[in-house]
Amino acid sequence: MTESTYLHATQVAYDTVAADYAELLRDELVSKPLDRAMLAAFAEVVQASGAKEVADLGCGPGRITAHLQSLGVNAFGIDLSPEMVAVARRDHPDLRFEEGSMTALNLADEAVGGAVAWYSTVHTPPEVLPTVFTEIHRVLAPGGHLLIAFKVGDERRHASQGYGHKLSLDIYWMPPEHIAELLSNAGLVLDAQLIREPDESEKPRSGRQAFFLAHKPYES
Numbered sequence: 001m002t003e004s005t006y007l008h009a010t011q012v013a014y015d016t017v018a019a020d021y022a023e024l025l026r027d028e029l030v031s032k033p034l035d036r037a038m039l040a041a042f043a044e045v046v047q048a049s050g051a052k053e054v055a056d057l058g059c060g061p062g063r064i065t066a067h068l069q070s071l072g073v074n075a076f077g078i079d080l081s082p083e084m085v086a087v088a089r090r091d092h093p094d095l096r097f098e099e100g101s102m103t104a105l106n107l108a109d110e111a112v113g114g115a116v117a118w119y120s121t122v123h124t125p126p127e128v129l130p131t132v133f134t135e136i137h138r139v140l141a142p143g144g145h146l147l148i149a150f151k152v153g154d155e156r157r158h159a160s161q162g163y164g165h166k167l168s169l170d171i172y173w174m175p176p177e178h179i180a181e182l183l184s185n186a187g188l189v190l191d192a193q194l195i196r197e198p199d200e201s202e203k204p205r206s207g208r209q210a211f212f213l214a215h216k217p218y219e220s
């Protein structure tokens with residue numbers, strides 16, 4: 001699949017499900033203490049580094065952007081899907097959300113002190129992931145941190161429905177050691193890896209979940 005084909009398919013799918021996705025996932029973090037722990041650790045390190053702004057890349061309806069804001073992080077969101085951006089603005093009118101793609105971010109070099117990609121690279125074909133991580137490295141200020149959440153495995157599945165809608169969307173489960181290698185290739189230094197077992201809500205479809213913290217070194 002070419003980069004533009006995957007971007008278009010992903011955008012169309014999330015435009016379709018945006019409102020229902022927001023409703024279904026609104027309180028999801030409440031039952032995920034380990035996920036919240038990684039977000040709290042990320043918030044602490046970005047604040048300690050003096051980061052002015054943090055980009056939530058592939059922010060969807062903005063629930064993670066808002067959670068980061070509640071932890072004292074000055075976060076804004078970017079998403080491919082105009083409908084997701086509209087829902088995020090509706091649900092979080094005090095926060096900033098913009099349309100854009102992680103494959104070519106409309107941000108200056110070293111513009112942000114932190115970046116989050118919370119299950120937003122799961123639709124990116126493996127051959128495009130190096131481009132995404134190079135972009136993240138480019139926009140991170142030296143000393144800036146990245147938090148990425150993804151599904152552990154080694155397969156591609158095609159979803160023809162989701163969140164109560166018909167859609168057409170590829171989802172990739174990725175080996176943690178491969179993500180670690182890609183981050184390193186992009187010039188990012190891995191600081192922590194949390195891999196947890198699926199909870200009851202994830203068991204029917206997903207396996208283990210991974211959360212990586214990394215940073216951009218001052219000299220790279």
Ligand SMILES: C[S@@+](CC[C@H](N)C(=O)[O-])C[C@H]1O[C@@H](n2cnc3c(N)ncnc32)[C@H](O)[C@@H]1O
Pocket residue numbers: 007010011014025057058059060061062063064078079080081084100101102103117118119120121123124
């Ligand atoms: C599974 S949702 C996660 C949304 C949000 N991070 C959350 O946890 O609620 C994946 C999101 O990533 C966005 N996305 C996928 N590829 C993207 C890209 N290349 N650039 C920006 N957003 C992207 C989709 O539009 C969708 O909103």
